[in-house]
Amino acid sequence: MWWKESVVYQIYPRSFRDSNGDGIGDLRGITGKLDYLQQLGVDVLWLCPIYDSPNDDGGYDIRDYCAILPEFGTMRDFDDLLADVHARGMKLIMDLVVNHTSDEHPWFQAARSSRDSLFRDYYIWRPGRHGGPPNNWASHFGGSAWTYDETTDEYYLHLFSTRQPDLNWENPRVREDIYAMMRFWLEKGVDGWRMDTINMLSKPPELPDAAPRAGQAYILAEEHFLNGPRLMEYLREMRDRVLSPYDVLTVGETPGVTPELGAAYTHETEGVLSMLFQFEHMGLDSDPTHPTPKWTKVPWALSDLKRITTRWQQALHGQGWNSLYLSNHDVPRLVSRFGDDGAYRVPSAKLLATFLHTLQGTPYVYQGDEIGMTNVQFSRIEEYRDIDALNHYQEQVVERHRDPAEVLRDIHAKGRDNARTPMHWDASPHAGFTTGTPWIGVNPNHTEINVEAALRDPDSIFWYVRDLIRLRRTHRVMVDGRYDLHLPDHPSIYAYTRTDEHQQMLVVLNFSAAPVVVDVPQEVRRPATRLLLANYLAPGHLEPTLELRAFEARVYLTS
Ligand code: GLO
Structure with a gap:
């Protein structure tokens, strides 16, 4: 399995590198930086969504699965990037977002037009209950997971934003259409997928209420939509019908997965995924008793990190395969979260890299972590772009009248924009990311923390990470031990x-x-x-x- 020896680099295209001065990162920007990535030594690139999208949720709301978002470039630019990646002996994986589409996807447009539409059943519709939504499920981005649609007088389910209606995987036509789309990309030569929220695909058809919780109108019904009744069946079907003729890497994003389930999903012979992203260590610094734990920040304990890591390392050894990550586009910067982004930024970033690269599994480096980029603190909510942060602010400050400074503190600590500010290429005003106006502010510390400075300094985090990656290539024990x-x-x-x-x-x-x-x-x-x-x-x-x-x-x- 080639992917057991790989190191993956995750790119958030909007923030990586802008080649045409519109302030938005793009595909040609990525192609222009392949020398840099090769110098670091990574051999697989994972691109966050680059598909046509109204961009309600950073491109995780797809309008056309087989077209490139014009801001990112053209299909030609994509083909050029893929060819260049392959010419260098590297691989490229895409983001597969098939729990939901955009509300602007033609399937949803048709589905919502009439109860008799041939596409009605592509989504999950239910009549209301007592003048409200069909059940008490909450959306991940706040509020009910249901939106009322006047035209047909029913509600549709969306586990994420109202503009991300959930697909109905019970419908075999949905599955066929998704599989056809996957074949389209496989035929282009992509080397696999990171599968967004893949263990949410199967919901129990009766859509039961979540157990009520004091003071909460809507509840994140994870016990119902995570690892649902038909999930394994769908993933097996996808493996057998689409993936099996190809030698690809698949990594499932799977919150709420135990090591036992993880070993089953990624099992050497019976498994349905090459590896997965488990979330236990992502909850280390949250208060689980709070209604929205992800917006809380509590001190984390090394004993918990040891306990969680050890369980996963042992449960998957010789059974399945781990993904190793401490950061991505959804969570704060690792050095700010698990290290010290002040006086000990450099040693603590190197320590965390050492941890990441010396465990068993495939390491994932998120863009900018190789130079020790940190969280950002914007002082006004208007400077934030992430729908999750904006909804949180609206709910807490506008609806619940909480102190705005306090809510901004949550967002500083936990918001997803911490990871989404532009990559720091140099010390120039927009960090060498763009010649235009960046779509989101650049972290002011780019004057000190940037690629140009890192490449010049033999003691930089960059060269240390490069050394770790080299060690993996030369020491088999790092892979198999x-x-x-x-x-x-x-x-x-x-x-x-x-x-x-x-x-x-x-x-x-x-x-x-x-x-x-x-x-x-x-x-x-x-x-x-x-x-x-x-x-x-x-x-x-x-x-x-x-x-x-x-x-x-x-x-x-x-x-
Ligand atoms: C994590 C995703 C996140 C998307 C969400 C909806 O859960 O990476 O960025 O907002 O999955 O697609």
Whole structure:
């Protein structure tokens, strides 16, 4: 499986690089930066949606699955990009967004025109109940998951924005049309998909109410729409009917998946996906008792990160395959969230990269993380673009009269725009992203944090990540080695080994700003253990006692 040896780089096209000065990143912008990506050493690119879309939700609302959004370029530009990627021996995967379409998709236009439309059943319609929506489900972006449609006097379901109606996967014609669309892209030569919210496809047909919760009119009914009754059947059908003749990577976005389910979905022989994105560690710094946990921020505990990571590493070893990620376009910047974006930005970003690249699984680098980009703090809500943040503000400030400064604090800490500000190429006014006016503000710290500066500095995060990627290519144990946790109860050190029949790799990470002295556990003290990589200058051999500085990371190898 080629994708077990790969490192994926995620591109948010709108914010990567603008080639024509309209302030919006585009396909030619990406093609122009392939040398840079190749220099980093990644071999798979994942493009967030580039399809024709009214852009209500950053392109995750698709109007035409087989056309390119004009702001991003043309199909010709796409073909050129794909050819150039392949010519370099790299691969390209797309975003598959098939839980829902845009409300401007011709299927939905037809569906909403009449109850007798041939496309009515492409979506999920229900009559209202007691003058309100059909059930108590909440949308991920706030409010009810149902919108009333006057023309036909029924409600349609949307787990996301009102402009993202959910497709009805029960309908075999929907599935056939999606499969045909997938074949279109496969025939062009794409190398796979990241599958958006793929474990939401199957809803129980009776659409039961979610268990009520005090003070909440609408409830995120995850117990009903995640991993639903026919999900495995649909994914098997997709595998057998579409994917199996092709050697592609599929990665499912699957919130609410346990390691046991994860092992089943990604199983070597019986599985339906190459790998998946589990979400347990994304909830580490949220208050789960709050009605909308994702907007809360609580201190996170290293013991939880160890517990979650260890379970996933062990459950999938020899069974399925992990994806490794700490960031993406939906969550804050990893260094701001799990590291220290102040005094220890560089060492903590390197420590987090070490963690990401030395576990078992396929690492995902989100654009800008390789130079340690940080969260952004816009001071006015008008500067934000993300529908989720804008809805949250509207609900909390306008409808519930909460203090605007407090709500902006939530958005600073957790908002998706933290990851969506333009990529920093250089120190010039728009960070070398565009010659025009960027669609969203550039983080002011680009004068210090940018690609040009990183390439010039031999100690930069960029070169460190490049080294980690190289190690994966030259050390098989990073791909196949079994994971074992050491010092399980240490409050600030995360230590683990990766072991195969030839080698053992020892990773020791100080996840705190305080220096720590730690005795190396007996079981990993082996003669001739040498230092492979570290984020500070460190002795070349493993000593019985280690003195680790703030966010110090060391990787040792025993052959
Ligand atoms: C995560 C997606 C997110 C989209 C959503 C709707 O859940 O990556 O960006 O808003 O899935 O398609």
